[in-house]
Amino acid sequence: MNTISRRSVLERCGAAAIAVAIPGWVAGQAQPAVVRVSLAFPRGQYFFDPLGIWVPKGGTVRWEFAFNGGVGALMGVNIAAFHPDNENHELRIPEGAKPFDSGPMNKSADGYVRFEHTFDVEGTYDYFSTTHEVIGMVGRVVVGRPGGPGEKEPGYGARDGRAPMYPSSAALLKACPSQMIVEKKTVPYPRDLIVRPYPYGER
Secondary structure, three states: OOOOOHHHHHHHHHHHHHHHHOOOEEOOEEOOEEEEEEEEHHHOEEEEEOOEEEEOOOOEEEEEEEOOOOHHHHOOOOOEEOOOOOOOOOOOOOOOOOOOEOOOOOEOOOOEEEEEEEOOOOEEEEEEOOOOHHHOOEEEEEEOOOOOHHHOOOOHHHHHOOOOOOHHHHHHHHOOOHHHHHHHOEEOOOOOOOOOOOOOOOO
């Protein structure tokens, strides 16, 4: 007669709970957490959804969008860490973590555009798209526990000669506190926070 120990049952239940709680997780196997690159052109929005996402140390995030229906307007999108090496931006990733930059995202053979990055250092990582940062195309990844320069007030680096933070980008990062990401695992893009209807600038 086969018997299952209490510890084994608890371990299996714990794995199942993780699989349910964290999108992209399968019991016993971690899949990349997915962030969609999206646009709502009439609203003047190019954005990452979810805006905030949690992964464990060693976890991978995949940014992707499908090539259909006019999404080609997003070809200029890149995924770049807030780091002085990336256009003199203020440091908003953990000290010691390597800055990442996807470069222009290109179409793959299966019709998808994607970029993956694996996070080996715990902390808070803020990132942006160079082309659309001015309208708030930013995002946040929390790896394990929040921490590091990403927890500072957005725009702090301007005092040290770093590139200024655009107001829309700062507003979005403030709307996505790291502790909320840890608790909810994903924080959707707040579509009504910043809207710039076409033609831009008109009220």
